[in-house]
Amino acid sequence: MNVSVVLFTSDLRLHDHPPLRAANDAREVVPLFVRDTGVDAAGFAAPNRLAFLADCLRDLDAGLRERGGRLVLRSGDLVEEVCKVVAEADADEVHMAADVSAYAHRREQRLRRALEAEGRRLHIHDTVTTAVAPGGVTPAGSDHFAVFTPYFRQWSAQPLREAFGAPRSVRVPEGIGSEELPSRDGLSGLSEGLAEGGETVARKRVTAWLRSGVQAYEDRHDDLPGDATSRFSPHLHFGTLSPVELVHRARRAGGPGAEAFVRQLAWRDFHRQVLAARQDAATADYRTKHDRWRSERTAGEEIEAWKEGRTGYPVVDAAMRQLRHEGWMHNRGRLLTASFLTKTLYVDWRVGARYFLDLLVDGDVANNQLNWQWMAGTGTDSRPNRVLNPVTQAKRYDPDGAYVRRWIPELAAVEGPSVHEPWKLRGLDRAAVDGYPDPIVDLSEGLARFKRARGKD
16 A cells, blocks of 8 residues: 655644545555744744644644544654655655745755655645635736735635545554654743634634624624634634635625625735745835834834833733733734834834734734735735824724723723823823823824835825
8 A cells, every 4th residue: 555644734634634635545644744943943933833833733633543543743854854754654755735935935845856856756735725826816917916806806706626524534554653742831931821722622613603703703803802803813824724614614604794704814815825926025025115114223112112012002002912911913903003013113014023923823924924014014005104093093993992901900990982092191090090101102203204204294
């Protein structure tokens, strides 16, 4: 019987898994995950993601064992470790999901060359981590869409492949050694409220949310205190959920909420097709505005205040404190905090993107970097000079101040929308604000500085 290796990367699930389905067809299979030291060396081994990854790997192994298999874990250079396992199992092919980052592409090319040198084959599968493959839809005269709306029209018209279930059985050859599976126990620097990972948790969450949450998604996904988003982003990042399956299930649920949710999945695919075509956008401006950003040297104190949630603007600080506590932030909070750093403080978007990647459990290069560029006005946004006023936004999306009071205990005694402008409080009300700072910058001054820098004054 021939043997195949399935190399899991950011697709840590058994349901709707094209590489596993292809490899498992009348074969013995080695389900393999390599803890790639190259990823660690690049600085992406953030504690929150390592903990979530450990949960995912343990859950994946448990699911495989229920089907007669097991997960093989190795650590080191991914290409070297895959080739070792291929030799040990005498496998003739390796199956893995496509990815979009520059590092992933280089790694794939190295692996293909190494396997072909030994007479083995590498099969790359699309639509494992996206619903529509990057490059699956393109405009005339270009290799990718730079504007979301026309992309979404073509994306929506694409026929999706069928989503299929988990395999009933997985046969793993004997004698393939494995390292011990990691655990979040003993990891330091974790966010206190970090969510649990794994496909089992993810699928339960999907079932519950599609039953009771998706209907209100269109009206409430920006509601900060209501927390009515799906919170699927960590599971999409680690691949414990299939984007193809999510689109199918949401469309079956139907209604405006489901349609709005599918649109968000399309945004995720949109960013991945941009990065696939323009891999330097992870670190360089997609559309430069020739900004002379304030640096960490010149704006260090303000950057630290932003990181610590002590800018004096409560909704910004609440979102940054949520990030520290949960390793996750509400999407509206991400927009507000990014606008404040890049537009009000006029600090380089890369500073914020790097800090988010240090903490976010869903720290995805495509989504994180390109959303930061969108907000900084250097990305695909058609209105690059838009500035989100944190007070106006807070009154709209947290009208009674419940979100702010949840995350800023210094302001817990301030009732109603007054909590969004504590510097305006007087007398005993002002005295009740214990230790909360005044604004580090006047909004009008920040706006004027930004307009001067962009030549819009």
